[in-house]
Amino acid sequence: MNMTEITDIAKRAKKASRELSKLTTQQKNKILKDMAESLDKNRKDILKANAKDIKNAEQKNMKPSLIDRLKLNNTRIDQITESIKELIKQKDYIGDIITKKTLKNNLKLTEKRVPFGVIGVIYESRPNVTCDVSALCLKSSSAAILKGGTDAINTNKAIIKLLSSATPIKDSFQLIESTDRKATKEMLRLETYIDLIIPRGGKNLIDFVRLNSKIPVIETGTGNCHIYADKSAGITQAIKIIINAKTQRSGVCNAAEKLLVHEHIAKPLLEKLDKQLKTHNVEIRGCKKTQNIIKCIQATEDDWRTEYLDLIIAIKIVPTLEQAITHINQYGTKHTEAILSKNKKNIETFFQQVDASAVYSNASTRFTDGSEFGMGAEIGISTQKLHARGPMGLKALTTTKYLIRGEGQIRT
């Protein structure tokens, strides 16, 4: 795929976006319904294409966990169509009026919520992302350019073909079929046609996009999430939450990676937790004080920075709430952080001073997710402070425009 082909895709997307911006909520909901039905009725096509991708992946000796992410079956297709149908119920933000006022010179000003235009999403090999992104962009009246992982190429082609057949607006969803990063790099230069880039995936992919993009980027995903067990934490509840946040699904961005423990509670908590972590096959790396209480490897400076995405936890004992907050703000990735405490004042201090997209008291970090937050599907979890923070649903996929009505006003 050469530069001209990618530019053509982007130009067609821009043209489609103008048509998409004219759709009413009712029209968009009808298209979403048709999209879900098209996938539902033609699931054989999807499964056939997916079998091809799985076969290729097996021949390449892909890790079973990655093959599992790639694999579709009837249940997963049901989940995908349900997720599209869920968006029909969600509020349409396009056209919302944010500000309406008359300026001193009698100009009538309206600030309105409008579509972005063209949104490019670069992601890895989970085919459900192809559907979520397409449906979210459609409902927010933007055209989507999708660059999925090479391993899912046949599945993605089949899905995009079916979704496209369900919408009357040509080029609403387009796939970049190229298999290398050169194509991605070229896409990132097309700031004339593409209004927003969202990378979804590992740190490597996100860094590559951030460094090469001339188009504004929303960063998603990296989660070096902490749980801080305060002096007054209830031990039984703390253990239940820590085990859930660490082990319920260890490969995801909202899993806990670090545990900070107030020194007053360290001994009883860690002794009990140790057994539970071992039962769940979690490797422990601890600070020196932790090593005085339980048997574990010594944590290094690198450990405090690392998002393991694995059954590993690093534990640090801290003397004060203040030091826990300082540690989190220094090493965290501004994704999700939690305090376990019965002290209301300490919870408020933690809420006020920890710098992250989502801050919890007395609950697992695993809830930071568009669906859990009631947004229907999400296009990613923003870890930056610009534009959107935390799980991004339909509202995050809009921008604004000032419309000013005059009667001949000039500036003096």
Add this chain to the structure above:
Amino acid sequence: MNMTEITDIAKRAKKASRELSKLTTQQKNKILKDMAESLDKNRKDILKANAKDIKNAEQKNMKPSLIDRLKLNNTRIDQITESIKELIKQKDYIGDIITKKTLKNNLKLTEKRVPFGVIGVIYESRPNVTCDVSALCLKSSSAAILKGGTDAINTNKAIIKLLSSATPIKDSFQLIESTDRKATKEMLRLETYIDLIIPRGGKNLIDFVRLNSKIPVIETGTGNCHIYADKSAGITQAIKIIINAKTQRSGVCNAAEKLLVHEHIAKPLLEKLDKQLKTHNVEIRGCKKTQNIIKCIQATEDDWRTEYLDLIIAIKIVPTLEQAITHINQYGTKHTEAILSKNKKNIETFFQQVDASAVYSNASTRFTDGSEFGMGAEIGISTQKLHARGPMGLKALTTTKYLIRGEGQIRT
């Protein structure tokens, strides 16, 4: 100034931001009042430092228009202190609750407006920007790192000294005193400490920042603004608006640079406009059809793209509203665009389809400005779609945070 010194400034700013985030609206308003008073009472210090900068500029044979931008006098200091006082009256967005709901598992979720943290602003040699940025950041509870133009260094140092003396929180405002772009480049790598970068200035500066920043950037400023005179535009009103938008202040981003005219109205409009433009010393560059009506230089492809910031206008005759919109979306910089028309349907089409931060009907483009929009001071005019669009006041200088209160909830 070396990397260590710049990193130290950034670290101190981060520390200050934590203290700033604790201030109440009342406390911040009191500080703003003290800041204005400090400048007011010590204006001699500012004028003395400014005289030094002016002398240096004259020795370097700086253009009179640039010297004028740099120069302060009592009236200008009055305007600066008034602008700070205006912010006292403006709403404080910090702490606003955007969403409050109970999730299905009884988690209590609150989405709150919170400070950015540390904001870096890179600008040219207008000393009033130093005051506006400091005051805006203070009221929105963020620490400011300022990198102003070298030519204003003495003035900026004097101003920052006075502003700092008025706030109880050390390092709320810090100036990078270095005189080269190397310092800017180093600042742009400090994504651990700086949360947002706003470049204010010409295209060169903005491109430099966008290409070198690891920190999220909001682009401001470039305005290749169009006025489209539709078939039904009133000729007398159209001329009044075009002359105002082009000549009232030609060196600013919201001045009109291009005129598109519907062919039905071209002859009577251009014949009258020609005389007026000549009276105002405006150079005309026209398309071939324009050249058939009035005497002017032929406009090239380059002209359609250029932001002149000068007494030059390029004119193109178009056969339809549709073609005017296509031209604007192709060559505009998404800043400010205007339609002159009596046809309500055409105005709505223009509003809906023109892709810009501010779109006007029957008024001069010159009103796109934080102060005109009633925001008090502005930190710049965003021409991107991410985060903020158009003039950015206090609300644009905030981000959000999800706070989730639990009672032991875990994910199943």
